[in-house]
Every structure is written in C-alpha cells, then in structure tokens.
Amino acid sequence: MARSKYAPSETKYKRWIKEGRGNGFGSDYLPWITVRDVPSDGRSHRVFGHKSQRTHHLLSDLELAVFLTLEWNSQTTDIREQFPLKREETLNIALDNGIKHPAEAGVKLYMSSDFLVDGLDLQLPQYVIQAKYINALKDPRVIEKLEIERRYWLLKKVPWFLVTENDVSPTLVQNISWIYPAEQDEIDDEILLDRTAYYSDLFQQNPNKTVTDICKLTDRIYNQTDGSSIYEIRQLLANRCFYFDMLSQPFHLLKGKDFVVENMGNLIGARHVSNQ
Structure with a gap:
C-alpha cells in the first residue's frame, strides 16, 4: 500500500528542521506542524494574528477558540502554535517513566504543544497550553502522551495547562x-x-x-x-x-x-x- 503523504519520516523531519520550523518569534515564527501536514477534516484553520502579524495554523475548533482567547488578552505578547518538543528529551522522559513514546511506522514522533505563550504578567511571563476535547481524555493513551508533555515543561520550569471546551467562553x-x-x-x-x-x-x-x-x-x-x-x-x-x-x-x-x-x-x- 502506498505510503500516505502525511506519514512521518526522518527525511521529512530533517526537511522541517532545515526550514526552521519551531524557530523564531512573532512574525518570524514557523509552526512545527501546518494545516497542510495533517489530513483535512474541515476543522483546521489558518488565521491571521493581530499580535504576531502572521498566519497561525490551528488544527481544531478548540485550538481556534483558545487562540482567539489569547489573542484578545491584553497581557499576551506572542503566541507560538504547534511548538515542537526536543525529541531526545521526550524519549528520555518516556523511558524514565515507563511510558511508550509516540511512534508511527517505526518512526519516533516529534511531540508538540498547542501553544507556547509569552505575556506581560510578571507572575506568568511564559506558559504552555495543550487543548484537548473532554472525550479525548477518556483514552488512556492520550493521558500518557499528555504526561510526557507535562513532565517536559516541568523540567523546564514553564507552567503547563490543559484546556478543554469547558474552559472556553x-x-x-x-x-x-x-x-x-x-x-x-x-x-x-x-x-x-x-x-x-x-x-x-x-x-x-x-x-x-x-x-x-x-x-x-x-x-x-x-x-x-x-x-x-x-x-x-x-x-x-x-x-x-x-x-x-x-x-x-x-x-x-x-x-x-x-x-x-x-x-x-x-x-x-x-x-x-x-x-x-
């Protein structure tokens, strides 16, 4: 069977890294994943950000709702969506905690956080948000992957928040x-x-x-x-x-x-x- 164009590969990852994905700030930031990199189900959005003056790539209606909440928050200065986690670090976290690391077709996946946010609040100058629908949280595997992500940011001393549709206006x-x-x-x-x-x-x-x-x-x-x-x-x-x-x-x-x-x-x- 032909390999899906959305399937992960080391070649694809090397290309993304060379393109500078996951790097930059403000208008220069390039998200690790774009709407073209995932199968379309009609719920992905490319939205122009007033604060960043660039197009943001959002992969669900919930991500869109969270993004707009951040966008209208006067304390927010920068929003970096689909922010990649260092793969060697997530692999170590998974190994240390007995959690199976995300993989597909033999390729260890790069994990990402939905939003890395910078703001003016001195008590919370930077934080991370992962947006998940409540139904998704019934899957034990989803919880395991969230735990890897949570521990990743804990090690970096960056606050991490899980947001569901119940948290949105x-x-x-x-x-x-x-x-x-x-x-x-x-x-x-x-x-x-x-x-x-x-x-x-x-x-x-x-x-x-x-x-x-x-x-x-x-x-x-x-x-x-x-x-x-x-x-x-x-x-x-x-x-x-x-x-x-x-x-x-x-x-x-x-x-x-x-x-x-x-x-x-x-x-x-x-x-x-x-x-x-």
Whole structure:
C-alpha cells in the first residue's frame, strides 16, 4: 500500500528542521506542524494574528477558540502554535517513566504543544497550553502522551495547562461558530481591500448603531437581498480584516465602534505566504 503523504519520516523531519520550523518569534515564527501536514477534516484553520502579524495554523475548533482567547488578552505578547518538543528529551522522559513514546511506522514522533505563550504578567511571563476535547481524555493513551508533555515543561520550569471546551467562553464559541464557516470562501485581495475600506467608513459613520441595523440599512439603500451586507462582514471577519472582542458579547449586539480595522498590508502579505 502506498505510503500516505502525511506519514512521518526522518527525511521529512530533517526537511522541517532545515526550514526552521519551531524557530523564531512573532512574525518570524514557523509552526512545527501546518494545516497542510495533517489530513483535512474541515476543522483546521489558518488565521491571521493581530499580535504576531502572521498566519497561525490551528488544527481544531478548540485550538481556534483558545487562540482567539489569547489573542484578545491584553497581557499576551506572542503566541507560538504547534511548538515542537526536543525529541531526545521526550524519549528520555518516556523511558524514565515507563511510558511508550509516540511512534508511527517505526518512526519516533516529534511531540508538540498547542501553544507556547509569552505575556506581560510578571507572575506568568511564559506558559504552555495543550487543548484537548473532554472525550479525548477518556483514552488512556492520550493521558500518557499528555504526561510526557507535562513532565517536559516541568523540567523546564514553564507552567503547563490543559484546556478543554469547558474552559472556553460560550460567547466566543458562539461567535466562532457563526463567523468561521465563511473562511472557506475564496475572495480576491482586491475585493477584500475594497470591502474593508467601505465597511470601515460605514462603521465610523455609525459608531453607535448595531451592526445588524447598519447592514439592514445598507441592504435597503442598495436594493440588495436581505442579509447580503451581514454576510460580507462575516467574510471580512473570517479573513481577519476587522477584529473585535469576541469574548464580550455576541456578534449581532456589536456596534460600529466595536470594530477595529486590521493592518491590511500585513494581512494580504500573510495571505500570500500561507498560500505558497
């Protein structure tokens, strides 16, 4: 049977290391795993980060929710997703604790943490988050791998946290569920730029009107089908052309003043890089 393109190999790992994956900070960081490196189940996301000014690779809806929580936290300064652990160290931890190290097709896998986070809090300047759905924690093997990861960071004196869907804001989940299906839509850069400029002006002109009222008025003025404007905004948000505090309230209650336009030059540049 043909070897899957997603299968691990030492050759692949050497290439990733040569590419600089797992290295860098801010806009220069390269995640160890990208959405192209795992089978697509429709739940992976490439999301532009306002803090980092680069595209982040998130492998589940839960990772997306955690990322956005970190993104909107004013204490967060850098988010490095899919951060690799040194394989020789995880192998030693597994051996010392009688845990079988993750392997596939005879290849010892590089383990990774979902997020390595830097922040301004002097009591917690750096920490790690692993995001797991509650159902996954019923698998003893998952627990074993988490224990290797926990001990890895314990040795490095970096706080490690396990986050489940129960730890995420329901409002954030609601906003994500509404906005992010639109990220699958293919939109040209020029259209994104034009629509962003248009709605940015519209929000500034109507700072105290709700987004739903603004969109209803726009549809009526331009004789558009009801819902046309709200869907365009949904697409812009999914592409991170605007950002807002997704933790505070549901999208439909937001007002024009709640939306902040992104640095479009950096965003478009990041789109080109992530599509190469």
